[in-house]
Amino acid sequence: MFNLLRAKLREIYLTAIILVIAIAVTFKSADFMTSGNIIEIFNDTSILAMLALGQMLVIITRGIDLSVASNLALTGMIVALMNTQFPELSMVYFIVLAIVVGMALGAINGLLIWKLSLPSIVVTLGTMAIFRGVIFIISNGTWVNSHELSEAFISLPRTVILGFPVLNYFGLATLAAVILFVTYIKSGREIYACGSNPAAAVYTGIDVGKIQCLTFVISGAIAGLCGYLWVARYAVAYVDIANGFELQVVAACVIGGVSIAGGRGSIIGCMLGCLFLGVIKNALPVIGISPFWQMAISGFVIIAAVVLNSKSAGKKKKIILKPQSAALAS
Amino acid sequence: MLNQLKNKSGLFKDKSWEIALLGVAVLVFIFNSLASPYFLDLWNLSDATFNFTEKAIIALPMALLIIGRDIDLSVASIIAICSVAMGLVAQAGGGITLIVLTGMSVGMLAGAINGFLVTYYAIPSIVVTIGTMSLFRGLSYIILGDGVLKDYPDGFSFFGQGYVVGALSFELVFFLVVALLFYLLLHRTVFGRVVFAIGNNPTAAFYSGVAVNRYRFLLFVLVGLASGIASVMLTSRLGSTRPTIALGWELSIITMVVLGGVNILGGSGSILGVVIAVFLMGLVTFGLGLLNVPGIVMSVVIGMMLIGVISIPVLLKKYHARVGAT
Numbered sequence: 193m194f195n196l197l198r199a200k201l202r203e204i205y206l207t208a209i210i211l212v213i214a215i216a217v218t219f220k221s222a223d224f225m226t227s228g229n230i231i232e233i234f235n236d237t238s239i240l241a242m243l244a245l246g247q248m249l250v251i252i253t254r255g256i257d258l259s260v261a262s263n264l265a266l267t268g269m270i271v272a273l274m275n276t277q278f279p280e281l282s283m284v285y286f287i288v289l290a291i292v293v294g295m296a297l298g299a300i301n302g303l304l305i306w307k308l309s310l311p312s313i314v315v316t317l318g319t320m321a322i323f324r325g326v327i328f329i330i331s332n333g334t335w336v337n338s339h340e341l342s343e344a345f346i347s348l349p350r351t352v353i354l355g356f357p358v359l360n361y362f363g364l365a366t367l368a369a370v371i372l373f374v375t376y377i378k379s380g381r382e383i384y385a386c387g388s389n390p391a392a393a394v395y396t397g398i399d400v401g402k403i404q405c406l407t408f409v410i411s412g413a414i415a416g417l418c419g420y421l422w423v424a425r426y427a428v429a430y431v432d433i434a435n436g437f438e439l440q441v442v443a444a445c446v447i448g449g450v451s452i453a454g455g456r457g458s459i460i461g462c463m464l465g466c467l468f469l470g471v472i473k474n475a476l477p478v479i480g481i482s483p484f485w486q487m488a489i490s491g492f493v494i495i496a497a498v499v500l501n502s503k504s505a506g507k508k509k510k511i512i513l514k515p516q517s518a519a520l521a522s
Numbered sequence: 523m524l525n526q527l528k529n530k531s532g533l534f535k536d537k538s539w540e541i542a543l544l545g546v547a548v549l550v551f552i553f554n555s556l557a558s559p560y561f562l563d564l565w566n567l568s569d570a571t572f573n574f575t576e577k578a579i580i581a582l583p584m585a586l587l588i589i590g591r592d593i594d595l596s597v598a599s600i601i602a603i604c605s606v607a608m609g610l611v612a613q614a615g616g617g618i619t620l621i622v623l624t625g626m627s628v629g630m631l632a633g634a635i636n637g638f639l640v641t642y643y644a645i646p647s648i649v650v651t652i653g654t655m656s657l658f659r660g661l662s663y664i665i666l667g668d669g670v671l672k673d674y675p676d677g678f679s680f681f682g683q684g685y686v687v688g689a690l691s692f693e694l695v696f697f698l699v700v701a702l703l704f705y706l707l708l709h710r711t712v713f714g715r716v717v718f719a720i721g722n723n724p725t726a727a728f729y730s731g732v733a734v735n736r737y738r739f740l741l742f743v744l745v746g747l748a749s750g751i752a753s754v755m756l757t758s759r760l761g762s763t764r765p766t767i768a769l770g771w772e773l774s775i776i777t778m779v780v781l782g783g784v785n786i787l788g789g790s791g792s793i794l795g796v797v798i799a800v801f802l803m804g805l806v807t808f809g810l811g812l813l814n815v816p817g818i819v820m821s822v823v824i825g826m827m828l829i830g831v832i833s834i835p836v837l838l839k840k841y842h843a844r845v846g847a848t
Contacts, residue, residue, distance in 0.1 A: 256648070304829065304833070308833050308836045308837070309836065310829075310832055310833065310836065311786050311787060311832075313593075313648065313786070314776075314780060314786050314828060314829070314832055315829060315832075317773055317776065317777075317825075317828065318777075318825040318826070318828040318829040319825065319829070320773070320825070321773055321821040321822065321824060321825030321828075322821075322822050322825035322826060322829075324818065324821065325818050325819050325820075325821045325822030325825070326822060328816065328818040328819060329819060329822070333816070333818075431818065439652060439655065439656060442652055443652070443653075443656070446649055446652075446653075452646050452648065452649045453646060482664075482667065484660075484663040484664050484667050484668075485660070485663075485664055486660070487656050487659055487660030487663055488656065488657055488659075488660025488661050488663065488664055489660065490656050490660070491653050491654060491655065491656025491657030491658070491659075491660050492653075492657055492660075494649070494652065494653035494656065495639060495650065495653040495654065495657065498643070498645045498649050498650070498653065499639065499643050499645065502643040502644055502645050
């Protein structure tokens with residue numbers, strides 16, 4: 193029991209911190225903990241959580257996907273432009289299109305990283321700029337505004353079913369799919385093997401590059417779906433949507449305890465990381481702090497989270513690798 | 523026969539990347555001068571250098587940092603926080619010397635924060651600098667909001683707009699001098715050898731008596747200082763400070779370094795390569811600018827250059843392996 197608690201220490205801490213913040217803010221303003229606002233927080237956090245799930249898979253295999261926000265924006269623009277051309281088409285087509293386009297963009301990253309063994313940070317730094325630029329080229333820098341989009345296109349994520357907007361169900365479906373993937377699917381289990389010890393993974397017959405490529409394709413597919421959801425939710429598509437959002441996605445993972453060195457990361461932690469950022473974002477205006485503070489706070493939280501994490505990781509390591517960890521700490 | 527070929531390619535291997543880059547740069551230069559009648563103009567060319575000298579000054583220490591297996595994604599945010607600090611000093615009536623010293627010391631302080639977090643807590647530098655990237659930029663937003671600082675004294679404009687001789691700008695001269703210093707530092711001193719040693723095998727370097735973390739810390743401070751200096755120049759050139767200053771610059775700076783042949787995984791690279799890459803990127807963006815290509819499309823070209831440049835050696839190696847096998 194004690195061991196179980198210790199293994200879940202980070203999740204417990206995070207939950208406690210989130211609750212403390214939520215309760216403290218409720219004292220300041222009673223509206224914060226109402227069901228309406230809580231649904232609003234979930235709604236605000238859904239897209240971040242979906243992207244973070246994809247990013248988590250990538251980071252566990254020792255990669256990083258900095259192109260998710262650009263992928264989201266490009267796919268969003270493509271879907272929006274298609275909608276202006278074919279407003280009568282059923283929504284199913286647009287959702288499938290978004291997933292396929294996102295998947296293809298993710299596959300570009302994945303194949304470069306797998307087939308040419310290129311470092312993911314450089315590849316996705318490059319595709320981040322390329323995808324963003326391509327939006328400008330296909331849209332000529334113009335905006336697709338809400339009146340040009342079909343009614344069904346815009347209203348789908350906001351339609352309320354059983355008290356929750358459809359956007360939340362997309363989030364839950366992605367969550368369920370990722371849980372199934374890492375728990376029951378062979379490649380999903382292999383992700384952890386690739387991240388914790390790639391050399392050993394090769395000897396057990398895992399194609400590490402292929403698994404890495406797979407995680408980028410999944411991350412891309414999720415980013416594509418989020419592209420549709422983002423454009424529909426805000427009812428506008430232009431070059432700069434979600435600019436810099438990739439950092440929040442990586443931040444949510446890091447806060448949730450996904451190790452950037454690979455091999456470690458839980459879905460619960462990742463979700464708590466997203467919820468944490470979501471609660472902060474919603475709490476700031478309630479307690480009267482200017483939104484300009486948000487960026488610095490999330491930066492500070494990322495650093496605090498990894499510093500706390502590094503200390504706990506250091507303790508475990510010391511038993512096996514005393515000289516080296518002592519050297520690194522000095 | 524095969525061995526001979528291998529030896530021969532080994533002879534050229536040292537400088538082959540730089541030679542290839544130089545070749546491409548010359549081609550771009552010729553193409554530009556044919557494509558636009560305004561290209562071959564002394565003042566136009568001089569003007570064009572302003573677009574990259576500030577980034578290039580950061581690219582030099584960044585090359586050392588990447589060779590030593592670290593990376594700093596927070597450089598553009600350091601520029602912002604330095605610029606805000608300088609703006610506040612200027613607003614309070616500080617003189618030029620004080621403003622410049624403020625920029626440089628805030629940069630060093632920011633670099634020291636990165637270096638401390640990376641070395642003391644043994645956190646991967648990419649995570650630390652993603653965090654400080656938000657933190658430093660966020661602090662600039664907190665201080666300035668949507669405001670602007672522009673009370674800079676008259677003489678301050680020299681650093682970003684002044685000329686030393688004729689069309690030779692202060693920024694360009696400064697970059698060339700710093701490039702020479704970094705060349706000597708990396709390729710002619712013990713410090714440089716140690717950076718390569720750390721990049722090739724930090725554990726081995728540690729066991730051969732190198733204070734690995736002290737060097738890594740110093741490199742972060744150096745990158746911070748360079749960002750502070752770049753901030754002085756950029757602020758002086760623009761004459762104002764907004765929190766969005768230098769947004770997204772880390773991409774072009776890292777592209778310069780990688781394009782210059784520095785291995786992103788650490789262990790190899792040269793200052794000469796980085797300097798040629800800097801001019802190549804300057805030529806490409808200037809040429810595209812003359813052809814009225816918008817900035818966002820240029821970033822497509824830069825992104826493709828970045829990926830293309832790291833793929834080419836791998837593809838060549840694969841091709842050679844296939845040829846060798848048959």
